[in-house]
Amino acid sequence: xxxxxxxxxxxHESAPTKRYRITFTTSGPLAHIxxxxxxxxxxxxxxxxxxxxxxxxxxxxxxKIQFASPLPTGCGGAAEWLDIxxxxxxxxxxxxxxLKGKTPDALAVIQVNAVPESDPALSEQLIATETxxxxxxxxxxxxxxxVTALLKETTLLRPKRGRRRDKTYDLRPLIKTLEVETAEAxxxxxLFMRLVAQHGATGRPDxxxxxxxxxxxxxxxxxxxxILGPQEDK
Amino acid sequence: xxxxxxxxxxxxxxxxxxxxxxxxxxxxxxxxxxxEYNAVHKPWDETALHVxxxxxxxYELGMSNFALEILYDVLNxxxxxxxxxxxxPAPDMNAQLRAAGLPLYTLESYRPVAAFDILAISTAYEQxxxxxxxxxxxxxxxxRTADRSESHPLIIGGGHGTFNPExxxxxxxxxxxxxxxxxxxxxxxxxxxxRALPREAQLRALLKIPGLYVPSFYKTTYALSSKPGKQEAxxxxxxxTIQPTAPEAPQHIxxxxxxxxxxxxxxxxxxxIEVAHNRGVVEIQRGCTHGCRFCQAGAIxxxxxxxPADEIADTVEAILKTTGYEEIAFLSLSAADHTDIAELLxxxxxxxxxxxxxxxxxxxxxxxxxxxxxxxxxxSRKSGFTFAPEAGTDALRRRINKDISTDDLLKIAEEVFTRxxxxxxxxxxxxxxxxxxxxxxxxxxLAHQVRKIGxxxxxxxxxxxxxxxxxxxxxxxxxxWEPFADRETVEKRQDYLKGAIRGRGLRLAxxxxxxxxxxxLLARGDRRLNAVVERAWQLGARFDAWDEWRDPNAWExxxxxxxxxxxxxxxxxxxxxxxxxxxHLHSGIEKRFFxxxxxxxxxxxxLHDCRSQCHACGILRNYPDxxxxxxxxxxx
Numbered sequence: 001x002x003x004x005x006x007x008x009x010x011x012h013e014s015a016p017t018k019r020y021r022i023t024f025t026t027s028g029p030l031a032h033i034x035x036x037x038x039x040x041x042x043x044x045x046x047x048x049x050x051x052x053x054x055x056x057x058x059x060x061x062x063x064k065i066q067f068a069s070p071l072p073t074g075c076g077g078a079a080e081w082l083d084i085x086x087x088x089x090x091x092x093x094x095x096x097x098x099l100k101g102k103t104p105d106a107l108a109v110i111q112v113n114a115v116p117e118s119d120p121a122l123s124e125q126l127i128a129t130e131t132x133x134x135x136x137x138x139x140x141x142x143x144x145x146x147v148t149a150l151l152k153e154t155t156l157l158r159p160k161r162g163r164r165r166d167k168t169y170d171l172r173p174l175i176k177t178l179e180v181e182t183a184e185a186x187x188x189x190x191l192f193m194r195l196v197a198q199h200g201a202t203g204r205p206d207x208x209x210x211x212x213x214x215x216x217x218x219x220x221x222x223x224x225x226x227i228l229g230p231q232e233d234k
Numbered sequence: 235x236x237x238x239x240x241x242x243x244x245x246x247x248x249x250x251x252x253x254x255x256x257x258x259x260x261x262x263x264x265x266x267x268x269x270e271y272n273a274v275h276k277p278w279d280e281t282a283l284h285v286x287x288x289x290x291x292x293y294e295l296g297m298s299n300f301a302l303e304i305l306y307d308v309l310n311x312x313x314x315x316x317x318x319x320x321x322x323p324a325p326d327m328n329a330q331l332r333a334a335g336l337p338l339y340t341l342e343s344y345r346p347v348a349a350f351d352i353l354a355i356s357t358a359y360e361q362x363x364x365x366x367x368x369x370x371x372x373x374x375x376x377x378r379t380a381d382r383s384e385s386h387p388l389i390i391g392g393g394h395g396t397f398n399p400e401x402x403x404x405x406x407x408x409x410x411x412x413x414x415x416x417x418x419x420x421x422x423x424x425x426x427x428x429r430a431l432p433r434e435a436q437l438r439a440l441l442k443i444p445g446l447y448v449p450s451f452y453k454t455t456y457a458l459s460s461k462p463g464k465q466e467a468x469x470x471x472x473x474x475t476i477q478p479t480a481p482e483a484p485q486h487i488x489x490x491x492x493x494x495x496x497x498x499x500x501x502x503x504x505x506x507i508e509v510a511h512n513r514g515v516v517e518i519q520r521g522c523t524h525g526c527r528f529c530q531a532g533a534i535x536x537x538x539x540x541x542p543a544d545e546i547a548d549t550v551e552a553i554l555k556t557t558g559y560e561e562i563a564f565l566s567l568s569a570a571d572h573t574d575i576a577e578l579l580x581x582x583x584x585x586x587x588x589x590x591x592x593x594x595x596x597x598x599x600x601x602x603x604x605x606x607x608x609x610x611x612x613x614s615r616k617s618g619f620t621f622a623p624e625a626g627t628d629a630l631r632r633r634i635n636k637d638i639s640t641d642d643l644l645k646i647a648e649e650v651f652t653r654x655x656x657x658x659x660x661x662x663x664x665x666x667x668x669x670x671x672x673x674x675x676x677x678x679x680l681a682h683q684v685r686k687i688g689x690x691x692x693x694x695x696x697x698x699x700x701x702x703x704x705x706x707x708x709x710x711x712x713x714x715w716e717p718f719a720d721r722e723t724v725e726k727r728q729d730y731l732k733g734a735i736r737g738r739g740l741r742l743a744x745x746x747x748x749x750x751x752x753x754x755l756l757a758r759g760d761r762r763l764n765a766v767v768e769r770a771w772q773l774g775a776r777f778d779a780w781d782e783w784r785d786p787n788a789w790e791x792x793x794x795x796x797x798x799x800x801x802x803x804x805x806x807x808x809x810x811x812x813x814x815x816x817x818h819l820h821s822g823i824e825k826r827f828f829x830x831x832x833x834x835x836x837x838x839x840x841l842h843d844c845r846s847q848c849h850a851c852g853i854l855r856n857y858p859d860x861x862x863x864x865x866x867x868x869x870x
Contacts, residue, residue, distance in 0.1 A: 029267035032264050041504075046558070104504075
């Protein structure tokens, strides 16, 4: 029996990984689709590229792909991560090459890296996200005033989403950083926010905007950074 | 260059920032942004002709319409033509665009729809008519042809609804009657050659295209009915004549037909959001030989043309490569009819084993062969199996020429539940010609019998979903002379079924009478209905097929204001000698064939599938030169 274990361990350690991490961006049209939609876009892009995804067993086999964190509808991404699991080992560079021209224009692959199969899921490592929001049709002063006022609050009770709308949650502790800057036309202000993103405690940029009173203000949201546990302090 | 300075200005794309500023205020913003893989982006200035293909309903439906997919491909394969798409925004985005002063734009280049040379709007079914007006209006295009000039796009309609487009002749410059693959290129050519001419001359030039109906060159006159026994209702008139007003305009417009099925588009558009049918499509067959007497689609798409199995197989593989789709649907009116379907599916599934590709057959018959086929589809989830018996009794099914007996249906239901499906969907119509209370009771009995079979063979979790639609006698069918059932009858029968089809494992869905009534009015209407359509639209009628958005009051008010007699349009049996509003449009099937069939229907006689024996419907007679091996018709 011990011999069998040894053999297993040996196989496990020497086998090349079949898990890869794709760093990608979405913008323009693709900032306005849901994370479920983005999953389908990725699945089809990978299939077009001829990359052999690993499918689950069972009646309704699904490819094994995992985002670090769902990108909210209305938000683009400047450095998103997707983990994919393949049937056979590939060179990361070959994956990137195969994907060329196979994704919609608004989805760009930045980098592909091999990841040990045993690494925890990205969603488990994630602790925070950073988002840039460009605002227009509102003057900088008003944004600054609203931000200052909001940061003075110790609690910010907001209704939960979906079926539990009658319940509230506190948004304030989920806001780690919130800063205002000037922006280039046509934008009038730029908001930088670092929000907690952990299981059961995820701050959403649109919630922060709503809490600031900018629910109706035209904006462009881009998630600029995903922060994993060990690298929190930059 | 060919346009005035003013309009050149208006051809500039709308900025992304302007569109983006609307998006956070609407549901499903992915509908309004384009960016789909396989969308075609061509340089505006380097293409001679610009065509906008529009589906006047929301994106999710428009992206699932395969006719537009085909035309997008046909047009964009021409180097000199650019084709882009537009759909009708949902009311929330519509309001945002109007508030922002933005016109409707295409999803490829975000250019105003009004900047295009041709605007082709799908008129696939009657509930799209008011939406078509809304689409024009949102594009800042005058809805009436009389108010437009050559500086506006030429607006053409196409799809099954054009087999009676009379209620919308004031708004469209021309209609494609029949298959559009070739006509759309001919129209493009004529417009390109006659760009400098006034609209009237352009329309005249279009008259030379066979299968294109230019309604402004036809005049209708209506005379008072002389039917005895009828009170002198002012509107109770009959169409007496539809006369061409130009020598070039043909008396009859014979539907355009493609001899062989044109190739299926390979680089199919991949929506970025979930849509009604999110999958690749291969049209395996066009037309239908079953001859159901209520079915307009079956009649107007004849003859049956099968796509050869090898071509289908190659097309499937090519589509999978260019789309990444995980499912391919075999489009046809009756997939199990294709000669090689079983062998083809086996071959494809073997060849694609391990690639996680599923197939779907959207329209199956009620027979063992179809159950075998459905079961052979690997990876199919066996969620629901659909039967469309259409009527409750054998006798009524004989009248409508639906070849299935209750006994056989129950046997097939046993097979379906035995093989592991959990749900059977049953589709019926009420208001069919000659229908009695017995037929309605039989629908409920059938539902209960099928449910019992489900419980016995598949357990207590099996379900039977019954869907009841209201029969609309459509033009160019055997039943085109029949009246539409009145409200009292339909609602009484619906109420009976609501009471009878309930309980564990049973679900019932039905259509609101008013909605079917508007569909029937438009399907059977003549030119006098243009005023009603326009008024209903002015009063807010939109999305007539949508429960949450339609406005029956707008229609009722429009009908009252314009003074339309519903009895005349809906509730009388039309005389066999009467000229019907759509008689100048010819589907290729002869009226005398329909009449013979009508008599057979009244005698309760069945007419079998015409694959085995030709019943001389008229197709071979009207298209003697187009016959090909792929036709399921005997050689003429």
